[in-house]
Amino acid sequence: MLVDLHTHTDASDGALKPCDLLRQAGDAGIALLSITDHDTVAAYRDLKQPSYVTPHLIPGIEFSTEWNGIGVHVLGLNIDPDSDAIRAGAASQQVARRERAERIGEKLERIGIPDALAGALAIAGPSVIGRPHFARFLVDTAIVRDTAQAFKKYLGAGKVGDVKQCWASLTQVIDWIRDGGGIAVLAHPGKYRLTPTKRLRLIENFRHLGGQGMEVISGRQDPLLTQTLAAAATTFNLLAACGSDFHRPDQRWAQLGMPLDLPAQCRPVWDAW
Ligand code: AMP
Ligand code: MN
Numbered sequence: 249m250l251v252d253l254h255t256h257t258d259a260s261d262g263a264l265k266p267c268d269l270l271r272q273a274g275d276a277g278i279a280l281l282s283i284t285d286h287d288t289v290a291a292y293r294d295l296k297q298p299s300y301v302t303p304h305l306i307p308g309i310e311f312s313t314e315w316n317g318i319g320v321h322v323l324g325l326n327i328d329p330d331s332d333a334i335r336a337g338a339a340s341q342q343v344a345r346r347e348r349a350e351r352i353g354e355k356l357e358r359i360g361i362p363d364a365l366a367g368a369l370a371i372a373g374p375s376v377i378g379r380p381h382f383a384r385f386l387v388d389t390a391i392v393r394d395t396a397q398a399f400k401k402y403l404g405a406g407k408v409g410d411v412k413q414c415w416a417s418l419t420q421v422i423d424w425i426r427d428g429g430g431i432a433v434l435a436h437p438g439k440y441r442l443t444p445t446k447r448l449r450l451i452e453n454f455r456h457l458g459g460q461g462m463e464v465i466s467g468r469q470d471p472l473l474t475q476t477l478a479a480a481a482t483t484f485n486l487l488a489a490c491g492s493d494f495h496r497p498d499q500r501w502a503q504l505g506m507p508l509d510l511p512a513q514c515r516p517v518w519d520a521w
C-alpha cells in the first residue's frame with residue numbers, strides 16, 4: 249500500500265492546487281495521503297473529498313519551530329483542522345511568518361537588495377509566505393541563477409535571510425497538535441544540521457515533550473539513514489511515518505507515488521488512528 253503523509257500545495261510553498269495534488273496522488277496509486285502545508289490548513293478548506301475518490305485523506309500540517317538554535321519541523325497528522333488549537337496555532341505561526349518576512353526583507357535591503365519583501369509577497373499572493381518566495385524573487389530579479397543558489401547565498405542555514413527566532417517553541421507546537429486531536433511527528437530528522445548524537449538528543453527531547461512519532465523515511469534517502477532512524481524510533485517508542493515531502497513535479501527526489509516502505513520493525517503511525 250502506497251502511503252505518503254507529507255506533501256505541500258500552493259497554500260504554502262508547493263506548486264499544485266489541493267485538488268490537483270489529490271488527483272495526481274490518486275493517479276500515482278497512493279492509498280493514504282496527508283497534505284501538510286507549512287503552518288496552514290487552508291488546503292482543507294475547499295477540499296471536501298467525495299467518498300469514491302482515492303486516496304484517503306488524513307488532515308495534516310507542518311509546523312516550524314526551533315530547537316537549540318536549529319530550525320526544526322513537526323508534522324501534525326490526523327488533526328482536526330477546524331479545532332481551536334490548530335486554528336490558533338496556524339494563525340499565530342502565520343503572524344510569525346509575516347514578521348519574519350519583514351525582517352528578511354530588511355536584512356536583504358541592508359546588503360543592497362531592495363524591494364525583496366514586496367517582491368516575495370507579490371509572488372506568494374494568498375499563499376503563506378516562506379523563504380521559497382524570496383528565492384523566486386531573487387531568481388526573477390537575476391540576483392541568483394536558481395533557487396538552490398538563492399538558499400546557498402542568502403536564505404539557507406546561517407545566511408543573512410535565515411531568521412528563526414520567531415517560531416513557537418517545540419513544546420507549544422506539540423501541544424497544539426495534541427489539543428487539535430492529532431499525532432505530533434518529528435519531520436525529516438535526517439535533514440537537520442545535527443551530529444548523530446545531537447540528533448538522538450533531539451528525538452529524545454521531542455519524545456519527552458509529548459511527541460508521538462517520527463518520520464523514518466522522507467523522500468529518497470540513504471538506506472543506512474533509514475535503518476538508523478528506524479532503530480531510534482524503536483528505542484524511543486515512537487510511531488513511524490513516511491512521506492515524500494512533495495512540493496512540485498520537477499523534484500525527482502520527492503515525487504508522488506515513490507516507494508516509501510517502512511522497515512518491518514517500525515510501528516506505522518496509521519495503526520494508531
Ligand atoms: P520556510 O518554511 O520559509 O522556512 O522555508 C523552508 C522551505 O524552503 C522548505 O520547506 C523547502 O521547501 C524550501 N527549501 C529549503 N532549503 C532549500 C534549498 N536548499 N533549495 C530549495 N528549497 C529549499
Ligand atoms: Mn517547503
Ligand code: MN
Nearest residue numbers: 310321435436
Ligand atoms: Mn520540512
Ligand code: MN
Nearest residue numbers: 254256310493
Ligand atoms: Mn515539508
